[in-house]
Amino acid sequence: MAGMESGTHGATDNDELASYRLRRERELSSLYATARSLAALGEVDEVLPSIVRHAHELIGSDFAYLSLLDAEGNLTLRASAGTISPEFSSARMPPGAGLGGRVIESKAPFWVSNYREARTLRHNSTFDQLVAGEGLMALLGVPLLVGERAVGALFAADRTERPFENDEVALFSAFADHAAIALNNARLYEESRISVQRLQEANRTIEDQVTTMERAAAVHEALTHVVLTGGGPGDLAQVLVEHLQGMVTVLDRDDRVVASRSSGGAVVGTGREPAPELLEAARRTGRCATAEGDDGAVRSVAVIQAGGSHLGSLSLTRPAAPEPPDIRMLERSAQIMGLLILMRDARVEAEERVRGELLMELLSRQPLHPAQRDRAIARGVEVDHLDVLVVADCPGKSTSDVVRQLNAVSPEWSGLAGEYLGRATMLLRADDVDDVANAIHDRLRHTLGAPVLVVADRIQGQERSRSFTLAQRCLEVMRSLGETDRGSTTQQHAMYALVFDPERSHDLDRFLTDSLGPLLEYDQRRSTDLVTTTAAYFANSGNLSRTARSLHVHMNTLLKRLDRIGALLGDDWRAPDSALRLHLAVRLRELRVAFEGGSSGAEG
Incomplete structure (x- = not known):
């Protein structure tokens, strides 16, 4: 009966793991599909409702809404999905207030399981009345970041009290990163469209801007495809090379080259690394850093970061300095590379965790349960x-x-x-x-x-x-x-x-007692150092001068000690066979003391 219960428990673990992995795959698939659909939108008025609609479907909350910062720093609700009242739809939060203020100031996700009882937030009475009327309880907010600047926040809300799991927060944050890029692209698109209307006399300039935006959209689409198809650093570098020319190099978090692509062909694992001072400048500012090298080539570096962690960098090397659109393209590519790295690390960590758990089961349990065997065979x-x-x-x-x-x-x-x-x-x-x-x-x-x-x-x-x-x-x-x-x-x-070998501890005790017993007993009774003297004698190959110096004693003192050792062990203690046994004994005793950090059992 116990075996059946154990087997059922193992099967449940397996089912839960499979369910978890299936859910994560669905979530990531939904995230990629959502990112792709957002990349295809151009107008801000199209992007905002699409963002909250996809966010609502992705997180599965009662409702979702998006607020943007206005010129005075207020967070104004711009789009929502789910059933909410008209009064809540017009909500406006002053700077630093509420959960939105906390998210904007920290530029990091934040959630509360019960908003009305959250004492760590600076409440706003007007918004608290809206919250009470809406029945809002649990609230999660993530920042919309363009570079290092927060332009707004995306929220998921439930009318029941509950915590938000780490997986939900990570998924929502990853979606917000895509949404911020799409929103920024939409803003750029809208600004360009307005400029075209106002400056029709500058057709050539406007056409160049449109071409740049279309090129950026094409790159973003290509980079999104890399994400969707599970591509790696080399694939991303190849996309950039096709649009930017020159050489693109990808470095990992330890600043080692992991992939390099050039317009003349692909070279994996090689490529000239950017100067350390250029890397440091990019890390310090969080923006792309550009400098001309001694060889005349211009190198631009964009850091790959996520949640304050340095994940690597992208560098572009060309004969001429890059234009601002190229810089933006490099920086956005670094953001997408960060998402790729986080996704890869999440997969690797999940698999390593499962394998580590299986290893612990194999080392700590016998016999092996059928469910454990199945988990191993599956790998x-x-x-x-x-x-x-x-x-x-x-x-x-x-x-x-x-x-x-x-x-x-x-x-x-x-x-x-x-x-x-x-x-x-x-x-x-x-x-x-x-x-x-x-x-x-x-x-x-x-x-x-x-x-x-x-x-x-x-x-x-x-x-x-x-x-x-x-x-x-x-x-x-x-x-x-x-x-x-x-x-x-x-x-x-x-x-x-x-x-x-712990099972041979008693054998070692007997060997040390048989070989060193008289010396150990004499040292313990008289507080002398005959065992230490014996070890030093053998360590110095029987050379009396070197032995005396290593013990920091006079030669006469050493000779008296050696005579005492002979009296206790017998005059033949320095004969080849006796010396070999005694030398091995003192060496094993030294190792035991070093290994166990204390006195050996034979000495007790």
Whole structure:
């Protein structure tokens, strides 16, 4: 009966995950379709109702509305969707008041589950009366940003008290980014149309402006297509090159080149990076920065940002300086690239989370439930064939960074990677443990760009937890031995298994007692340092002068100590066989003390 309940619970988890993924796919599909339809609109009066209609359908709230800032800084309701009263439709909020004022000032999303009881907001009595009459309770607002300037806010409201989930806020914010672009394009289009009407004598200038706008609309349509078809940095760079010419380079959050395209052909993973001072200027201002290099080429850089996080940059290199429309095109492309990166990161994080959960289940539960087995098979992993466990550690990087790189290489060995008990861990299938340890080390060393330790262990039967214990303790022993950058196996360090294998702790106690017992007992009783002296003697290859200097004692003191050691262990303690055993004992004791951070059991 317990098995059936467990299986049902696992199936429910699987159903919930599938339902969640299906819902996210529907939401993202709706977001992309909405963005595309907005890109096709030209008039502000067309864009505003379309924005709130799509927002209302996307978030599924009782009603949605959009307010824009007027010349005095008031938020004035311009469009709404859903059933609301005429009085609410004419709502106007003074600067800094209400949830809208909070959103405009912070330029960030904000929500309350009950507006009337929200004490963190500066309330407006007129608007509060409208809220009461409308029965409004839960309210979410996101800013409409054009560059770094907030031009208004988009709201979703419900008449029942409820929180807004992170997924809803992220989806609504992503939609608002598209809406702001569409609204800004509509404003530009409208301004151009008015200019044409007023300045008919300047036909050529007006035609150039219209051409620029059509070109910008074509680029936006092409970039939207990249989003819809799941394209990457290289596809976006190619679209820009086709319209801007020159060379477009995409850098990641660590300022490494991930793609480069030029009008002369495609070159992946190469390209000249912009000067650091140009990157810094773009990051500081949040706008495109342009400068001429020593080689005579003009480089323009637009940063890729989202929620205050730096995600990378786009750079354009041409013989001549770009025109203002080209600059705007580059900046908008950076915004779309930010959306692409966020979408990609969300997918990767969701998959990594599922794989990490499955890894934890495999390491902490036995036997494996059918639902867990199905989850693994769905990802191309045969859990019964996972016969090697790997632990990796890179002090210069976070555990999540190491896990991300392990996830990237895990398909090569039909494996699973994740974080387990604070360690970057991977289960995989391999014939040669030595080869896989070296291969994973080389890959991590290259991708992380820092020294990394990797330890692999062959799983005996289904004892995955024991393999994890051996691997992670062996890694600590390696670090105590001074190793910082190596791929190894627990078998290669078998001579130290007495230290890192918990099941052999008693064997180590007996070995230390048999080998060092008289010295340990004498040191404890007399508060002397005979064990330390023995370790220093072997560490200096029996050279008495170097040993005395390392211990900071006089030669006569050292000789007296060595005589005492001989009296306790026997005069043959320096004979080859006895010395080998004694040297190994003091070294294992040192490792245990370093590994456990305290006195060994033999000393107690």
